[in-house]
Amino acid sequence: YxxxxxxxxxxxxxxxxxxxxxxxxxxxxxxxxxxxxxxxLPPAHEATQRARVRALAAAMVCDVQPLQNKACAERVSAIRGTEPPVRDAQFAAWAIARGFRAYDDALAATMGRFSVGDAFSLADVCLAPMAYNARVKYAMDLSPFPRICSVLDEVMDVPCIKLSHPDLQPPPLP
Structure with a gap:
């Protein structure tokens, strides 16, 4: 590989x-x-909307995902000399909450039914797995992020999101 x-x-x-x-x-x-x-992505002639979609997607993929990743959290615990896995989960939840606050604030200017307007986009694709991790892996309450919750109500009904739900996937290879 x-x-x-x-x-x-x-x-x-x-x-x-x-x-x-x-x-x-x-x-x-x-x-x-x-x-x-x-x-x-919105059509090429909608450059501002395309940039907004890409910015929100990058916020999840670049700012949140690496920090909530188990390997990153374990490394932080090792450097700090703290005991995993409790500290790992606390660090991951902090990283997600930090990113979700920024995303939720950004949605004030961009959201419709979805993250950017009324069309499902790359931003929504990137938000869904982070929301799953927040809720399932880290038992986070997402109610402090009302715009994200509103968007997720729509996103979680999109067929490709339903089909790719982690609970429907085969177990990882050994």
Whole structure:
């Protein structure tokens, strides 16, 4: 696997003999090779909306996800000399809450039914797994983030989100 993805992390998409890594890059690649199939970005002439979608997606993928990742939390505990897993969960919950506060505030200017207007977008794709982790892995109460909760009510009904729900996936390989 390291020959395909030198970081040894997921995801990796192999298409046409080329290995592509990083969630956002893969999602945008699929959007470009399959135009119009399931658009996750507003049309090119809506540059401001596209930028808003990308900013919210990046907030989840770049600002929140790495910090709530178990490996990161374990490393922080090791450096601080604290006892995992309680401290790991506290650190992850802090990281998620910090990111969700910023996301929820940003939604005041962008949201409709979804994160940016009334169309399901890349921002919503990136929000859903972080909300799952917050609720399920870290037992967080999301009520302090009312805009996120409103958006999630819509997002969780989108067929591709329902089908990709973690509880419906096969167990990880040993």
């Amino acid at each position: 390291l020959r395909l993805n030198t970081s040894g992390q997921v995801p990796t998409l192999v298409h046409g003999g080329t290995a592509l890594t990083q969630s956002l890059a893969i999602i945008e690649y699929l959007e470009e090779i399959l135009p119009g199939v399931a658009p996750l």
